[in-house]
Amino acid sequence: MxxxxxxxxxxxxxxxxxxxxxxxxxxxxxxxxxxxxxxxxxxxxxxxxxxxxxxxxxxxxxxxxxxxxxxxxxxxxxxxxxxxxxxxxxxxxxxxxxxxxxxxxxxxxxxxxxxxxxxxxxxxxxxxxxxxxxxxxxxxxxxxxxxxxxxxxxxxxxxxxxxxxxxxxxxxxxxxxxxKVEIDAFVADRLMEALWREALWLVKDGVATTQEIDDAIRYGCGLRWAQMGTFQTFHIAGGEAGMRHFMEQFGPALAWPWTKLMDVPEMTPELVDRIAEQSVTQADGRTPRDLEKIRDDNLVAILKALRGTGWGAGQVLADHEARLRGK
Ligand SMILES: NC(=O)c1ccc[n+]([C@@H]2O[C@H](COP(=O)([O-])OP(=O)(O)OC[C@H]3O[C@@H](n4cnc5c(N)ncnc54)[C@H](O)[C@@H]3O)[C@@H](O)[C@H]2O)c1
CATH class of the missing domain: 3.40.50.720 (NAD(P)-binding Rossmann-like Domain)
Known part of the structure; x- marks a missing residue:
């Protein structure tokens, strides 16, 4: 039914x-x-x-x-x-x-x-x-x-x-x-917000451009996140001993000045201008509509690849197709 x-x-x-x-x-x-x-x-x-x-x-x-x-x-x-x-x-x-x-x-x-x-x-x-x-x-x-x-x-x-x-x-x-627990902005947006705040600081302080920050994600951690999320990724990063070793090794780093997440940068007109202008430069003449098509093609390719390995979002796709075939 x-x-x-x-x-x-x-x-x-x-x-x-x-x-x-x-x-x-x-x-x-x-x-x-x-x-x-x-x-x-x-x-x-x-x-x-x-x-x-x-x-x-x-x-x-x-x-x-x-x-x-x-x-x-x-x-x-x-x-x-x-x-x-x-x-x-x-x-x-x-x-x-x-x-x-x-x-x-x-x-x-x-x-x-x-x-x-x-x-x-x-x-x-x-x-x-x-x-x-x-x-x-x-x-x-x-x-x-x-x-x-x-x-x-x-x-x-x-x-x-x-x-x-x-x-x-x-x-x-x-x-x-x-x-199961109600919280403002739920889970995924809270995670995205944490990354977004740090990214805003890095642009505001002139540490990195919007292009450099996006590259840092899409050539590295973003690929890992797409297929395993953050905890399993760090579990592997701990080597044979897994997450426990990873936490022992990197736990102290939490006390180091690796993040400014405690504060939010003020969204001054200058900061908004800087981010908006850099984002347009990064798009290299492509309109948001052009980028949408590129994004969709890439998502399709990633989902198909994950379907091939029977993993995560790819398994959801395979299950959906099996249901459609059974109809
Ligand atoms: N944009 C995102 O990435 C995103 C992601 C997840 C959830 N959401 C949520 O989805 C909801 C819609 O966001 P969006 O990004 O599509 O916004 P949007 O501004 O693109 O669309 C909102 C639409 O609602 C229409 N609208 C205004 N008053 C209305 C009314 N009284 N009755 C019916 N329609 C009315 C507007 O004309 C507009 O077309 C919001 O609650 C937002 O938080 C957005």
Whole structure:
């Protein structure tokens, strides 16, 4: 039996909402989309094009017929009859709460899945009549390619809703990671924030350019992170004795001045200018749209390589293909 929703509503069709739309219709799910922006259709189209290009190159199994989708004129219209409601409106608590009020007036039983990057679900649930069906399902851009989705319940979330969500996102070809403890910004963004802060310091202090910092990641530790994460990587770095030896060896370094993570650099206009200008130079004439295609091609290549070794994100892809072949 399929765990996919019969109909999904997508509220907010920006970077993330469009990515969810691409992933859902690629699994054959019918979607209604609401976004008040007059140019919503123009924002969605290139994301769907990129997603189709990536899926065609990546997925080595028969894909179902695309789910039908349409842009509709109101939240009420979008959520009518939906058993999954994807909330991808801007990251403002007042906008999120107003959206939930409108959802509750028009739909009583669909799962409400917020894409929020940082608000704890218990905070999102404040003021709701039926908070038990709200979860955070935090995805990563591009949503149509990256398998991770952090699933977080709030104090009022029904356990059965979490179970249903885990099955649903798995069937969408994703890796749902259920975080049992609520914390602002969840896990992955906290890790990215730590790296981002240190990177900002290095640019601000003139230690390295944006290009040098990106090179330090993509030629080295980034490749390790992509396939094993940080703990297993350090476990190996400890040699035969593994992590324990690694911690004995590098533990003292934690007390050395290897990081400025305790402080945040002030985002002065000069620092913003420096980072923005260096980033444009680094792009070497490529527009963000050009870079998106390069990023997608690279992600497809990495996922295929990991599928070949049956490892991590590649195994998620192989499992998804096996499910598609079995249908
Ligand atoms: N950008 C990322 O990398 C990323 C990653 C993970 C999660 N998120 C989260 O996803 C959510 C959406 O972020 P985004 O990056 O797609 O933002 P975005 O600005 O690209 O898109 C937001 C969209 O919501 C629309 N919108 C505004 N008010 C609305 C309303 N009342 N109802 C419906 N739509 C409305 C806007 O017109 C816009 O198209 C945020 O909560 C963000 O934190 C973003």
């Amino acid at each position: 399929s765990d996919l929703p019969r109909k999904a509503a997508i509220l907010g069709a920006g970077v993330i909402g469009s990515g969810w739309l691409a992933r859902l219709i690629d699994s054959g799910v019918a979607c209604s989309v609401f976004d008040p922006a007059p140019n919503a259709e123009a924002k969605i189209a290139p994301v769907l094009d990129n997603a189709e290009r990536a899926a065609a190159a990546l997925i080595d199994a028969p894909r179902p017929a695309k789910g039908a989708w349409s842009l509709v004129g109101s939240i009420a219209e979008a959520v009518a009859g939906a058993d999954l409601i994807v909330e991808a409106v801007p990251e403002r608590l007042d906008v999120k709460h107003a959206t939930y009020r409108e959802i509750e007036a028009a739909n009583t039983d669909g799962i409400i899945a917020s894409s929020t990057s940082g608000f704890r679900p218990s905070v999102l649930q404040e003021g709701m009549a039926r908070p038990e069906r709200l979860i955070v399902a935090h995805p990563f851009n591009p949503v149509y390619l990256l398998p991770l989705v952090e699933i977080v319940g709030g104090a009022a979330t029904d356990k059965a809703v979490i179970d249903r969500a885990m099955a649903l996102y798995t069937e969408l070809g994703m890796k749902p990671l259920h975080l």
